[in-house]
Amino acid sequence: MSEIDALDSVVSQPYKYGFKTEIEYDDFPRGLNEDIIKMISEKKGEPDFMLEFRLKAYRNWLKMTEPTWPNVEYPKIDYQDLVYYSAPKKKPKLDSLDEVDPAILETYEKLGIPLHEQKMMQNVAVDAVFDSVSVATTFRKKLAEVGVIFCSISEALKDYPELVKKYIGTVIPPGDNYFAALNSAVFTDGSFCYIPKGVKCPMELSTYFRINNEESGQFERTLIVAEEGASVSYLEGCTAPMFSKNQLHAAVVELVALDNAEIKYSTVQNWYSGDKNGVGGIYNFVTKRGICKGVNSKISWTQVETGSAITWKYPSVILQGDNSIGEFYSVAVTNDKMQADTGTKMIHLGKNTRSTIISKGISAGESNNSYRGLVKIGKKADGARNYSVCDSMLIGDQCGAHTFPYIESANSTASIEHEASTSKIGEDQIFYLQSRGLDEEDAVSLIINGFVKEVFKELPMEFAVEATKLLSIKLEGSVG
Amino acid sequence: MLKIVNLHAEVDGTEILKGINLEIKAGEVHAVMGPNGSGKSTLSKVIAGHPAYEVTKGEIYFEGKNIEELAADERARLGIFLAFQYPVEIPGVSNSMLMRQAYNSIRREHGEEEMDPLEFDDYVHQKLDIVEMDPKFLDRSVNDGFSGGEKKRNEILQLAVLNPKLALLDETDSGLDIDALKIVSEGINKIKDSSKGVLLVTHYQRILNYITPDYVHVLKDGRIVKSGGKELALQLEADGYDNIIESVNGEAK
Numbered sequence: 001m002s003e004i005d006a007l008d009s010v011v012s013q014p015y016k017y018g019f020k021t022e023i024e025y026d027d028f029p030r031g032l033n034e035d036i037i038k039m040i041s042e043k044k045g046e047p048d049f050m051l052e053f054r055l056k057a058y059r060n061w062l063k064m065t066e067p068t069w070p071n072v073e074y075p076k077i078d079y080q081d082l083v084y085y086s087a088p089k090k091k092p093k094l095d096s097l098d099e100v101d102p103a104i105l106e107t108y109e110k111l112g113i114p115l116h117e118q119k120m121m122q123n124v125a126v127d128a129v130f131d132s133v134s135v136a137t138t139f140r141k142k143l144a145e146v147g148v149i150f151c152s153i154s155e156a157l158k159d160y161p162e163l164v165k166k167y168i169g170t171v172i173p174p175g176d177n178y179f180a181a182l183n184s185a186v187f188t189d190g191s192f193c194y195i196p197k198g199v200k201c202p203m204e205l206s207t208y209f210r211i212n213n214e215e216s217g218q219f220e221r222t223l224i225v226a227e228e229g230a231s232v233s234y235l236e237g238c239t240a241p242m243f244s245k246n247q248l249h250a251a252v253v254e255l256v257a258l259d260n261a262e263i264k265y266s267t268v269q270n271w272y273s274g275d276k277n278g279v280g281g282i283y284n285f286v287t288k289r290g291i292c293k294g295v296n297s298k299i300s301w302t303q304v305e306t307g308s309a310i311t312w313k314y315p316s317v318i319l320q321g322d323n324s325i326g327e328f329y330s331v332a333v334t335n336d337k338m339q340a341d342t343g344t345k346m347i348h349l350g351k352n353t354r355s356t357i358i359s360k361g362i363s364a365g366e367s368n369n370s371y372r373g374l375v376k377i378g379k380k381a382d383g384a385r386n387y388s389v390c391d392s393m394l395i396g397d398q399c400g401a402h403t404f405p406y407i408e409s410a411n412s413t414a415s416i417e418h419e420a421s422t423s424k425i426g427e428d429q430i431f432y433l434q435s436r437g438l439d440e441e442d443a444v445s446l447i448i449n450g451f452v453k454e455v456f457k458e459l460p461m462e463f464a465v466e467a468t469k470l471l472s473i474k475l476e477g478s479v480g
Numbered sequence: 481m482l483k484i485v486n487l488h489a490e491v492d493g494t495e496i497l498k499g500i501n502l503e504i505k506a507g508e509v510h511a512v513m514g515p516n517g518s519g520k521s522t523l524s525k526v527i528a529g530h531p532a533y534e535v536t537k538g539e540i541y542f543e544g545k546n547i548e549e550l551a552a553d554e555r556a557r558l559g560i561f562l563a564f565q566y567p568v569e570i571p572g573v574s575n576s577m578l579m580r581q582a583y584n585s586i587r588r589e590h591g592e593e594e595m596d597p598l599e600f601d602d603y604v605h606q607k608l609d610i611v612e613m614d615p616k617f618l619d620r621s622v623n624d625g626f627s628g629g630e631k632k633r634n635e636i637l638q639l640a641v642l643n644p645k646l647a648l649l650d651e652t653d654s655g656l657d658i659d660a661l662k663i664v665s666e667g668i669n670k671i672k673d674s675s676k677g678v679l680l681v682t683h684y685q686r687i688l689n690y691i692t693p694d695y696v697h698v699l700k701d702g703r704i705v706k707s708g709g710k711e712l713a714l715q716l717e718a719d720g721y722d723n724i725i726e727s728v729n730g731e732a733k
């Protein structure tokens with residue numbers, strides 16, 4: 001029996017773990033080695049260059065050590081105890097996502113967006129990634145009419161291998177960091193968007209990530225390319241059921257904007273964050289980076305991070321093209337025992353490049369919330385400008401907020417402005433609003449919405465509404 | 481309208497109000513004066529329902545109803561308004577947004593229809609004149625980056641908009657220059673009428689040159705040690721708190 005056959009027979013055993021969504025899984029055995037990587041690549045029918053890319057990344061990864069500098073704590077992850085490929089045997093349709101954990105469903109009911117209505121969103125094309133694979137991509141035809149490619153990265157590797165080859169790993173090299181290297185070795189699916197020259201994408205593109213399998217890690221890979229003069233707005237949403245074990249989500253997202261192109265990337269991250277005592281939840285260790293390759297290009301990251309047990313994430317922009325613009329708008333909410341270490345890097349290489357960083361951290365419960373940001377100005381970046389604001393809000397007195405701004409400037413013509421504040425949502429603010437007639441709940445949500453306003457106004461409408469509701473659910477009962 | 485009977489209140493275990501008796505009828509202006517730390521702000525916060533202050537003895541009646549169990553927002557919707565000595569800043573929340581939400585929550589309470597943003601905009605613009613405030617303050621975040629005087633004016637703007645039955649004005653005059661004091665006082669005079677009660681808390685009598693009180697009470701160490709007509713304020717100004725209080729103590733012996 002060949003090794004592959006042997007593994008196959010293992011895989012075809014019924015899986016004994018209690019999954020929340022009752023579907024049959026096609027799982028690989030636990031553990032990570034070159035054979036597993038070959039199996040992933042083979043399963044997906046990938047071109048050779050991809051397998052080489054993966055193996056190179058894996059060999060790199062073996063030599064690397066897990067970063068310890070983030071301001072987060074977690075028990076050591078046993079990478080040999082994870083399942084690296086887990087796909088529903090039968091491809092479920094997106095509208096059959098309704099067998100999810102009742103608590104999650106309940107949450108969504110509360111949000112007023114039942115999961116099965118997700119795909120009914122008008123004018124938003126959705127790629128649904130369920131554990132390791134993309135299960136459906138909507139509106140593909142309509143998009144193809146204007147030349148926009150929107151599909152899973154697996155399909156892209158089959159249908160447009162040259163395009164993928166040209167760009168994948170160019171923004172985040174396979175050896176960039178520990179988790180990016182791991183992702184480069186074992187990524188299983190994700191979205192691919194290609195906006196051709198001069199095209200304004202006619203609808204929002206969106207990927208909806210779902211982790212359902214308790215034992216598998218999720219390693220998704222997203223690549224967005226906007227050619228000269230193209231523009232696109234992309235949304236990312238994520239949820240996971242409540243498991244008492246932690247799941248690892250180590251994604252890589254690469255954005256490439258050529259001359260005069262614009263990419264707007266918005267995330268509302270609502271992974272399961274563990275229970276009150278910090279049991280369970282997602283480890284969200286994500287590398288996101290965009291390059292403004294062309295002149296006058298623009299990349300804008302907006303993120304609302306409300307979930308995950310641990311968040312480790314620094315969506316960054318390399319401002320290579322002259323006059324290019326990088327933006328980072330972030331709201332990170334932590335409650336209970338959650339930990340977040342998030343921020344951005346703005347790397348100014350081109351002349352007159354501009355970046356804006358607006359970070360709003362809200363900490364409640366016993367959580368820990370850190371902003372970590374780097375503004376780097378290269379030698380040739382004459383006239384580069386950065387403006388950063390990092391505000392933290394504390395709810396209660398058992399949580400922590402930290403700010404770690406790093407500035408490296410090699411050009412004396414650059415201007416860098418940094419403002420930071422920490423405030424406490426106080427009894428006095430609440431009392432002030434109550435004394436005007438607002439009840440406590442309205443008072444708290446008004447204060448919080450005021451605090452995050454600068455960031456939320458960057459979100460597309462549907463997301464802004466969802467994010468506002470998420471915030472109040474997340475912080476419910478944490479004040480007073 | 482407001483009746484306070486033998487009110488004792490404490491904060492963090494320290495008794496601050498030690499038996500206050502006070503009655504304000506509709507149309508009356510009562511000035512409460514007293515040295516720093518005598519409990520003036522505490523009295524106004526307790527009436528407004530600040531949760532940090534615990535009433536340990538006595539009662540507060542508003543329009544005949546004991547309001548002890550009511551939260552601050554419920555009292556506000558009944559028609560009690562507190563203009564803060566130190567107005568609180570709320571970044572990101574526009575002044576007009578706050579006032580509209582507050583105004584509508586009060587209207588809902590009375591079973592009235594909410595005002596839509598356009599209607600409200602008209603309504604609030606009429607009120608701006610009362611305190612001679614620039615409309616640009618409507619779009620600014622509540623008290624955020626306002627000067628001390630602007631904050632006080634903003635309190636009176638809110639008073640004008642929310643149109644309560646009972647106004648508790650906690651040192652609205654402090655931090656105002658003479659011109660602003662005039663504007664704010666005249667604003668208050670325009671707002672008050674025979675159906676409203678005013679509790680005017682102040683450290684100095686100068687605001688009383690503009691707003692004539694019907695009664696003046698001197699607060700000392702959590703007790704009202706002397707009450708009188710408007711002439712009492714002048715006497716305080718001339719003789720100082722110490723003398724007044726001493727003579728009170730003398731009388732008591």
Ligand SMILES: Nc1ncnc2c1ncn2[C@@H]1O[C@H](COP(=O)(O)OP(=O)(O)O)[C@@H](O)[C@H]1O
Nearest residue numbers: 491492494496515516517518519520521522523
């Ligand atoms: N949270 C608190 N804990 C303890 N003492 C307080 C607290 N708040 C106010 N006080 C005390 O109560 C007294 C009255 O304060 P306040 O009502 O603000 O006086 P006034 O407004 O007349 O200056 C002061 O001695 C003050 O120090």
Ligand SMILES: [Mg+2]
Nearest residue numbers: 520521565651
């Ligand atoms: Mg005071």
